[in-house]
Amino acid sequence: MTRFIEDDLRATFISIADVLIPAYENLPVASEVDVGGPILDRILSLRDDIRDSFFRGLRAAAGKSPDVAARELNEQDPTALATIGLVAAAAYYMDPRVKQLIGYPGQARYEIDPAAQPDYLLDNILQPVIDRGPIYRPTPK
Amino acid sequence: MAGNTSKIADVLIIGSGASGLIAAKHLTTAGFDVVCLEQGQPVDHGKFWGDKPEFELMTQKLWHPNPNVRDLESDYPIDTTESDVPILMYSGVGGTTILYGAHWQRFMPSDFRVKTLDGVGEDWPISYEDLEPYYDEMDLEIGVSGLGGDTAFPPGKAPPLPPLPLGKMGRKAADGMNKLGWHWWPAPNSIASRAYNGRNACALRGTCRNGCVEGAKASFDLTHLPIAMKHGLRLITGARVREVLVNEQGLATGAVYVDRSGRERRQLARTVMVCCNGVGTPRLLLNSRSSRFPDGLANSSGLVGRNLMLHPYSTVIGHFEECLDSWMGPAGQPIQSMQFYETDENRGFVRGAKWHVLPGGGPLGGPPAPGRPFDEAWGAAFHRNRDRVFGRSFEWGIMAEDLPEESNRVVLHPTLTDSDGVPAAKILYNYSENTKRISAFHLARAKEAMEASGASSVTVRGLMTDRSMHNTGASLMATGHLMGTCRMGNDASRSVVNQWGQAHDVPNLYIFDGSVFVTGAGFNPTGTIAAIALRAVKHFIANRRDQEVAA
Numbered sequence: 001m002t003r004f005i006e007d008d009l010r011a012t013f014i015s016i017a018d019v020l021i022p023a024y025e026n027l028p029v030a031s032e033v034d035v036g037g038p039i040l041d042r043i044l045s046l047r048d049d050i051r052d053s054f055f056r057g058l059r060a061a062a063g064k065s066p067d068v069a070a071r072e073l074n075e076q077d078p079t080a081l082a083t084i085g086l087v088a089a090a091a092y093y094m095d096p097r098v099k100q101l102i103g104y105p106g107q108a109r110y111e112i113d114p115a116a117q118p119d120y121l122l123d124n125i126l127q128p129v130i131d132r133g134p135i136y137r138p139t140p141k
Numbered sequence: 142m143a144g145n146t147s148k149i150a151d152v153l154i155i156g157s158g159a160s161g162l163i164a165a166k167h168l169t170t171a172g173f174d175v176v177c178l179e180q181g182q183p184v185d186h187g188k189f190w191g192d193k194p195e196f197e198l199m200t201q202k203l204w205h206p207n208p209n210v211r212d213l214e215s216d217y218p219i220d221t222t223e224s225d226v227p228i229l230m231y232s233g234v235g236g237t238t239i240l241y242g243a244h245w246q247r248f249m250p251s252d253f254r255v256k257t258l259d260g261v262g263e264d265w266p267i268s269y270e271d272l273e274p275y276y277d278e279m280d281l282e283i284g285v286s287g288l289g290g291d292t293a294f295p296p297g298k299a300p301p302l303p304p305l306p307l308g309k310m311g312r313k314a315a316d317g318m319n320k321l322g323w324h325w326w327p328a329p330n331s332i333a334s335r336a337y338n339g340r341n342a343c344a345l346r347g348t349c350r351n352g353c354v355e356g357a358k359a360s361f362d363l364t365h366l367p368i369a370m371k372h373g374l375r376l377i378t379g380a381r382v383r384e385v386l387v388n389e390q391g392l393a394t395g396a397v398y399v400d401r402s403g404r405e406r407r408q409l410a411r412t413v414m415v416c417c418n419g420v421g422t423p424r425l426l427l428n429s430r431s432s433r434f435p436d437g438l439a440n441s442s443g444l445v446g447r448n449l450m451l452h453p454y455s456t457v458i459g460h461f462e463e464c465l466d467s468w469m470g471p472a473g474q475p476i477q478s479m480q481f482y483e484t485d486e487n488r489g490f491v492r493g494a495k496w497h498v499l500p501g502g503g504p505l506g507g508p509p510a511p512g513r514p515f516d517e518a519w520g521a522a523f524h525r526n527r528d529r530v531f532g533r534s535f536e537w538g539i540m541a542e543d544l545p546e547e548s549n550r551v552v553l554h555p556t557l558t559d560s561d562g563v564p565a566a567k568i569l570y571n572y573s574e575n576t577k578r579i580s581a582f583h584l585a586r587a588k589e590a591m592e593a594s595g596a597s598s599v600t601v602r603g604l605m606t607d608r609s610m611h612n613t614g615a616s617l618m619a620t621g622h623l624m625g626t627c628r629m630g631n632d633a634s635r636s637v638v639n640q641w642g643q644a645h646d647v648p649n650l651y652i653f654d655g656s657v658f659v660t661g662a663g664f665n666p667t668g669t670i671a672a673i674a675l676r677a678v679k680h681f682i683a684n685r686r687d688q689e690v691a692a
Contacts, residue, residue, distance in 0.1 A: 024524035046195060049202050049212075071515050078511035085509060085519065086201075093504045094194045103464065103532060104504055107196050109344035109355070110469065112306060114335060119307045120288065120315075120327045128319050134292050135324055137483055139250040139268050140257055 004044035004051070009058045010036050015066035016058075017088035027101055035091035043087050053083040150176040150375070153395055153410030155382050155425065157181075158236020159667055160653035160674035161416030162365035163282075167675070169372035171682045176408055177369075178380040178398055181215035181233030184352070184362060191348030191355075197505035200351040206231065206240045207616040215379075217559035217566070219420065224568035225604070226451045227611035229621030230418055234378060235362030237418065237621060238667065242350050243358050244474050244497060245285045245331035246664035247276050247294060247672075251483060255544075255660045259484045259491045261575075262544045265659040266631050266640040267676075273297060275672040275679075283359040283671075284337035287329030293479035302334045305343060309465040310535040311475030314498045317594030318478060328477040328497060331359035331667070338364070347470035347500050377408070381561045384429040385413055385438055385650065392691040393438075393650040399561040411690035412681075414642075414651040416674075419449065419623030422656040423551045424566040426627070439627070439644035439652075444637050446552055448545035448625040450661035453572055454618055455580045455603050457587035458501070458536045459596030460529055467501035467535045474498055478537075481586055482663060490578035492542040495663045496587060501534040510615075529598070537587040541579040542663035543572075545625050572604060580604050622666050627656035642677040648689045653677055 005013070014036035021030040044051055057080030061069035073081035092098055099106065120126055152168050154161045157179040168175045190199040201210075206229040208216035215232045231237045250269040255262040277298045279285075289299025304327035307315060311327075318325040332349065333340045343357040356363065370376065379401035386394045386407070395409035415422050423446035429438035437445050474497040482493040504527055509518035516522060543549075549570045557565040584601050591599045605618045630636025633645035638657055644650040653674040655666050662669070681688070 020519040021523055022520055024521055027524060042195075043198065046199065047202055070519070074512070074515045074518075082509060082511040086505075089523070090195075090198045090505055093197075102504060102527070104468065106194060107191055107346045107348050107468065107503065109192075109346060111344065112334060112342055118303060119312060120304060122312075125312075125315055125319060126326075128322070129292060129324055129326065130290070132292065132322070132324070134295075135479065135483070136249050136293050136295065137251040137258060138295065139270060140254055 001038055001041050002045065004041045008062065009055065010040065012058045012062050013040065013084065016061060016070050016084055019066045019070045020085050020088050021092055027098065030088055030092055033092060033095040033098055035088055039091045039094060040087065043090055050083050050086065053080045054087060056080050057084050150174050150408065150410040152412045152414060153178065153408055154414045154416055155396060156236065156416035156418070156421065156654070157234045157366070157376065158416060158418060158654070159238050159361050159671050161236070161414070162361040162369060163671055163674045164414055164416065164653055164678045165369040165374050166365040167678045167682065169369045169374050174373065175369070176375045176377065176410065178382055178396065178408060179234055179376065179378045180381040182378050183234040184239050186352065186354065186356060189348070189352030189354045191346050191352060196348060196351070197503045201614055204240065204351040206350065206621055207612065208232065209612040210616065214560050217563070218557055219565065220554050220557055220567040221611045222608060224570040224608070225572045225606070226453060226570055227616035227619045228420060228568060228623065229616065229619050230420065230623065234366065234376070235360045238360040239352060239362070240350055241621070241667060242473060242665070243331040244665035245283070245287070245329045245668045246495070248662045248664055248669050249294060249479070249482065252660060252662035255492070261491050262660045263630065266629055269295070272669070272672045272676065275676040276668065279668065279671045279675055283331050283364045284333045284340060285329055285331055286334035288327040291326040293324060293326065293482065300329055302337060304328070305330055305332060305334050305471045305473060305475060306345070307475045308469055310467050310500060311498055313461065313465060313594050314476055314535065314537070314590070317590045320593040321590060323478060323480040323590065325476050325478045328474040330471055330473045332471055332473050333357045333359070343471060345470040347468055347472045347502070349470060349472045381559065381563060382425060383563050385415070385425065387431060387433060387438065387647065388691050390691070391433055391647060392689065393647055394691045412649045412651065412688060414653055416654045419626050419655045420551050420566050420568070422652055422654055423626040424553065427553050428564055439637055439646045439650060441646050442634055442637060444547070444628065444635070446626050447547040447550045448628055449549045449551055449568070449570055450543045450545060450625040450658065451570060452540045452620040452622040452661060452663070453543055453576050453580065453604050454620050455539045455541070455584055456536045456618070457539070457584055457591055458534050458600040458602070459591035459594060460598045460600070461533045461595060462597050464532045465535060467532055468503050469500060472500050481583060488582050490575045490582065492544065492575070492579065493663055494539045494541045494579055494583045496583070497538050499536045499538050501530065501532070501536070504531045506530070537590060539580065539583045539587060540620060540663050540665070541576050541583070542661055543576050545628070545660060546573060551626050577604065622655070622661065624655040624658040624661045624666055627652050628659050629657045630659065641680045642673070649691065651677065651681065
């Protein structure tokens with residue numbers, strides 16, 4: 001895959017991503033699922049519209065402590081920080097381990113069972129609505 | 142100098158969305174020679190992202206419903222800096238049905254008699270009963286899933302397919318409504334719950350509004366285009382229409398369009414049908430100025446572009462302790478409510494809103510907005526926010542009926558153009574006091590409904606007010622319902638077309654899209670756009686011998 005980002009800026013991204021998405025309960029820190037690896041290049045290849053603000057933010061952050069850099073960006077260039085955050089979060093949530101840990105199967109297929117009893121019939125839940133009768137105003141004569 | 146396309150068509154249709162392809166199907170089937178000009182391209186459904194991990198990332202740009210966000214060559218820019226509401230639409234074969242939510246609604250009888258019943262707006266020249274047979278026929282043409290007997294509507298035929306599952310979300314919402322004694326019903330969707338006429342059954346992916354990868358949603362490139370093509374439709378894509386042509390007798394003779402090589406071409410026709418939506422149609426007519434029609438075509442009433450209605454949207458999101466699998470579809474709508482739809486003057490406003498349940502989407506969802514306080518958005522808060530929302534939240538969407546006001550309108554932009562140099566549209570739109578009151582009342586009731594359902598917390602999102610957010614992901618708080626800008630009526634001084642979509646000023650010019658709505662009701666409009674188009678095109682076909690055409 002084409003590499004869309006130089007090593008030094010990639011390192012800057014990873015360090016900021018770890019500030020934005022730290023370890024939490026049983027969930028890993030961003031770098032642990034390689035958000036700065038090939039998935040980063042794929043995201044940048046798919047979303048050329050975000051590259052400008054993404055790289056602008058990373059260049060501004062280069063050489064600073066990642067926590068300080070992230071907070072400064074949020075004040076001084078919030079669009080850039082939001083873009084870096086979007087890329088980090090997108091990479092994080094596409095990771096199979098993270099998906100499993102948060103209980104997300106993706107926008108998966110679910111077969112509708114045509115033989116199953118429809119859920120609007122369960123517990124007679126529609127009956128009260130039917131019992132109250134029509135609620136519309138008819139066409140006036 | 143524009144080059145002619147050789148053959149004069151019986152009918153030229155401009156726009157290949159729902160109404161254009163309904164007209165195309167029925168005209169070609171009846172033996173008419175039809176050309177359809179479409180500024181966009183055919184959509185390869187294999188390029189939708191709904192079955193891929195990158196789905197959420199890609200919906201935020203390439204398949205976003207806001208043309209200003211997508212910014213494709215086939216999109217025309219829309220200036221909404223003087224509008225309270227952003228504009229959503231899609232340019233391509235199938236039109237906005239490619240990305241619509243497929244809430245397939247009928248209007249209620251009172252919607253056609255707003256003036257008589259509530260003293261506001263205007264009455265339609267047609268009634269619910271006039272449209273009912275065409276609603277029924279469209280249900281069959283596209284395969285609607287739903288449940289007959291909804292107490293919010295007159296008795297009638299049930300949709301051909303059973304409703305989509307309520308799911309955990311729909312059940313949870315219904316439980317709350319039952320506790321309050323409020324109306325709800327399994328919602329109608331133009332999404333096949335069973336395989337239907339070549340379409341697959343819905344797989345509940347929840348990706349409907351960014352392109353259905355299952356081929357279950359009734360986008361009109363699937364439902365109507367193939368039949369029209371089989372019967373000889375000549376579909377020309379990448380054809381951006383610059384103006385509708387008229388002769389010295391004031392009859393339409395065709396249109397000038399720009400092809401993808403940048404060449405101006407003419408397509409001549411005996412009758413012209415404009416189906417470009419509630420923004421595109423007035424834009425085209427206003428761009429079609431001539432010495433005979435100096436204010437734009439079919440605009441002797443001065444109403445072309447006026448009375449724009451957009452269904453201002455607000456929402457209440459409930460967050461629950463238990464997982465509701467709320468990334469699942471339909472999206473689409475599992476249930477709806479018209480409890481507060483009809484006018485009750487004790488509420489301090491007239492008319493009302495439809496409610497519908499929508500799923501919460503995936504974990505990426507709406508990432509933190511730029512500038513949100515750092516410690517509320519990132520770090521541990523990033524995880525806490527997800528845990529509170531993801532899989533455990535759904536919304537009651539509230540679609541307010543905005544009444545027609547002449548000051549809400551589509552005009553031509555003085556400087557902005559599309560990529561072919563055709564003047565773009567500018568939207569002038571302000572919320573009315575009545576709309577604000579509808580929204581405030583309904584938000585309060587929907588919050589009660591969420592609490593009755595057991596929500597542990599509730600997020601209320603009122604009407605969008607920050608115009609600087611229009612061209613961002615926040616524009617998803619708009620509906621993309623574009624109505625009223627060439628309304629129908631019996632009085633040529635107070636309307637643009639008659640009840641058959643025929644322009645009062647140009648007898649062989651027709652408009653079949655949401656522009657012709659007299660009022661907007663509080664329902665998703667495509668079902669009614671389709672029924673009106675079907676009724677009108679059938680009338681046109683039945684009366685073909687009486688149709689005045691250019692020689």
